[in-house]
Every structure is written in structure tokens, then in C-alpha cells.
Amino acid sequence: MPHIPHDTSLDSTLALVGDPYRFISRRCKHYQSNLFQTRLGLRKIICMTGPEAAALFYDEDRFVRRGVAPGWLKKTLFGKGGVQGLDGEAHRHRKQMFMSLMGPERVERLRAMTAERWQVYVQTWSGMDRVVLYDEVNELLTTAVCEWAGVPLAEPEVGRRTEELMAMFDRAAALSPAHLWSRLARRRAERWIGNLIEEVRAGRLKPPEESAAWVIAMHRDLKGDLLDRHTAAVELINVLRPTVAVSVFIVFAAMALHHYPRCREKLAAGEPGFSDLFAQEVRRFYPFFPAVMARVRQDFEWKGYRFPEGWLVALDLYGTNHDLQTWDAPDEFRPERFRHWDGNPFNFIPQGGGDHYVNHRCPGEWNAMELVKVAAGFLAKSVTYDVPEQDLSIDYARLPALPRSRFVICNVKESE
Numbered sequence: 001m002p003h004i005p006h007d008t009s010l011d012s013t014l015a016l017v018g019d020p021y022r023f024i025s026r027r028c029k030h031y032q033s034n035l036f037q038t039r040l041g042l043r044k045i046i047c048m049t050g051p052e053a054a055a056l057f058y059d060e061d062r063f064v065r066r067g068v069a070p071g072w073l074k075k076t077l078f079g080k081g082g083v084q085g086l087d088g089e090a091h092r093h094r095k096q097m098f099m100s101l102m103g104p105e106r107v108e109r110l111r112a113m114t115a116e117r118w119q120v121y122v123q124t125w126s127g128m129d130r131v132v133l134y135d136e137v138n139e140l141l142t143t144a145v146c147e148w149a150g151v152p153l154a155e156p157e158v159g160r161r162t163e164e165l166m167a168m169f170d171r172a173a174a175l176s177p178a179h180l181w182s183r184l185a186r187r188r189a190e191r192w193i194g195n196l197i198e199e200v201r202a203g204r205l206k207p208p209e210e211s212a213a214w215v216i217a218m219h220r221d222l223k224g225d226l227l228d229r230h231t232a233a234v235e236l237i238n239v240l241r242p243t244v245a246v247s248v249f250i251v252f253a254a255m256a257l258h259h260y261p262r263c264r265e266k267l268a269a270g271e272p273g274f275s276d277l278f279a280q281e282v283r284r285f286y287p288f289f290p291a292v293m294a295r296v297r298q299d300f301e302w303k304g305y306r307f308p309e310g311w312l313v314a315l316d317l318y319g320t321n322h323d324l325q326t327w328d329a330p331d332e333f334r335p336e337r338f339r340h341w342d343g344n345p346f347n348f349i350p351q352g353g354g355d356h357y358v359n360h361r362c363p364g365e366w367n368a369m370e371l372v373k374v375a376a377g378f379l380a381k382s383v384t385y386d387v388p389e390q391d392l393s394i395d396y397a398r399l400p401a402l403p404r405s406r407f408v409i410c411n412v413k414e415s416e
């Protein structure tokens, strides 16, 4: 039986923290293998990269998600009791609740509401000396998703709620007091949304029946019970937070327009289908989620390698999107490559892999695509702006990776 290559360091936590996006692919290259084993926080883990590994990872008979997320991530990014830690029937049932919110009309509604916000924000930006795009887009998306999800948000609250939703993903992995702010932000957001769930159930607030606030407040589990207040809040935040996090892709879309002016020209000219190709390439090329984790359900063998029960397994998302065997010149930004993409659900996995109605877990892929397309269309067609001197290098050691300057623009004007 072949042995899974063993990383020589006693524990790889520091190496992972230092280079989270390339930690797995660099070691796989070094060991000339698509997998290796190591320890993270002293727990044994098998790290894997590439489409074959992804297809294995999404085999639900072999892996479970329960108890996989470390405590610090549950206290910030995920929350406790949410869909991320469910398996089997309970997972399918909860996931269906999310999918019911993402039908084509609902996605189109979010797109339209967000496009209206872009119009309003662009007017404000035209009166500002300097616009930090990342900060502004976080706020723009907060206002849009709250309206879409049936969550009332009064004007004076916008700044505070934006900060809370953003801190849960932007500072979760910070190695500084910012991490504590991320925890506090989650506690505050859970209180805010927990109160809202109670208001809806008591009939004092009546969001539209197709909205996330209503659907989640009224959702019943497999036993026919309403979700408890806390779990319902975690799940509604599971819609709000990642929608705001699309700001990361939008900032990278702005970077791409800046670095590849040919793309801006094609978007401005309205070349048919190009905005889809562009949004796909933004999600493939730039870093966002480095990896996903699961636990081996029971001992099994794969290609002769032994996967022992209970071991953690990490699948490399960023590295798989840059896999040399799948992608021609993966480190070049080429939207046209998606004209010929084979649609394989395991070789392009920015939001995880698998079939949307079978084993893919992220329900927000269509929303993310539309929000990136709206933003790219606006930036390419509806406004002009300058990109002043700034540090646009990407900080790959932070999670999520971002350009160090957060992308600053100035002289913003609506196009004639």
C-alpha cells in the first residue's frame, strides 16, 4: 500500500497561517503528490489538491462535516448550530431552505436592488476626494442584502451593521485584537437578528413571504419544530454575511479592470457573454477561501492510500483553481478560457465543488456571480474614475486576501 507523503514538520499550523492560500499546493508540488499528511493544532490532517481529490472530498459516504470547524471559527465566521456542521438528511433539509431563497426571480431581485444602490453610491462618491472601494462596497451590499432579505435597516444603523457583518468574515482569522472584535460583532449581530426572528414570529414584523427573514423564521426542522431563536439567527446571518463578503470579489474585479484594460473595453462595449466570463475568471484567479475541511466517516482506501476514521481532511480550493493539469497558464488572467470550460464541478471550485442539487454546499454562487457582474458593469460603463498611486499588492497572508490599499479611486464621475 503506498504511503501518503508525510510533511516533515511536527506541526504545520504556523506555516499555514503564514501562507494559507499556497500552503497545500506548494507542499503537494514538493512531494510530487496530490495529497500529503501533517498535523494542524496537533490534529492529524490529510491535505489534498486537484479535481480528483475534490470529487473524493464531496463523496458524502466518506466524509462528515460535524465537529470539523474549530471553535474560534464558530465564534466568528460560522456561528454555532448552522448548516455548515450538518450532515445527511438534516443537512439536505436545511440546505433546501437556503436553495428556496435562490430561485432565478430572487437572484434577479437582488441584482436589481443592488444595481439601484450602485447608482446612489456613485453619486455620493462623486462628491468625495477619495473612495476606499472595499469599505464602500461592504456598506452598499449591506444595505442591498438587508432590503432583499426583509431585514429592516434604518439609516443611522447602516454603519454599525455593516461593521458587524464585515467583521465576521474580514477579521475572523486576524492574529490581533481585531479577532476579538469579530467575536463581539457576531454576538451583537446574533442579538440583532435573534430579536428580528422573534418580532416576525410574534407577528409584529411582516417581511415579504419570499424573503429570507420570513422563510428562515418560519422554517421547520425534520421533526416539524421551528428553529430555536439562536439557530434561526445564525442561518439568517448565513445569508447576510456572505453576501456582504462578495465585496472581496468586487474589489478584485476592480483590480482586474485596472490591470487588464482590454476587459474594461469589452465590458463597456457590452460584448455578449463577456461579463459572465469575466466574473468566472475573477472567482478563479483571485484568492478568497483557501480550503474546506471535513472528517473521515470511517476507514477507507482511495487509490491505495488509507484514510483513517476521524482524521481531518482539507481540500485546497485556491490551488485547485490554479491546477496546472486543468488550466492552461493558470497564473494569467484570461476570461476567455471559460468559453471552453467543461463545466466539471470539481475543477473550478471557488465556492466549493459538487453538483448544486446533490452535494455542492454553498447556495450563494448565483448571487455572487450576479453581484460581481453588476459591479463590473458599473465600473466599466457607468462611471469614470482615476486610480491614484497606492499599494495594490495582494496580502496573501491575511484571510481573506485583499489588495493592501483596499483599492482607492478618486475623481469619480457618472459617465455621460
Ligand code: HEM
Pocket: 083, 084, 085, 095, 098, 238, 239, 240, 242, 243, 245, 246, 247, 249, 288, 289, 292, 293, 350, 351, 352, 353, 360, 361, 362, 363, 364, 365, 367, 368
Ligand atoms: C462571497 C462569495 C462567496 C464565497 C467565496 C463562498 C464560499 C463558500 C465556501 C467555500 C463554502 C463551503 C463549501 C463546502 O463546504 O463545500 C460556502 C458555504 C456556504 N455559503 Fe458561500 N460563498 C460565497 C457567497 C455566498 C453567498 C452570497 C451566500 C448566501 C446567500 C452563501 C452562503 C453559504 C452557506 C449558507 C454555506 C454553508 C452551506 C453548507 O455547509 O451546506 N455563500 N461558501
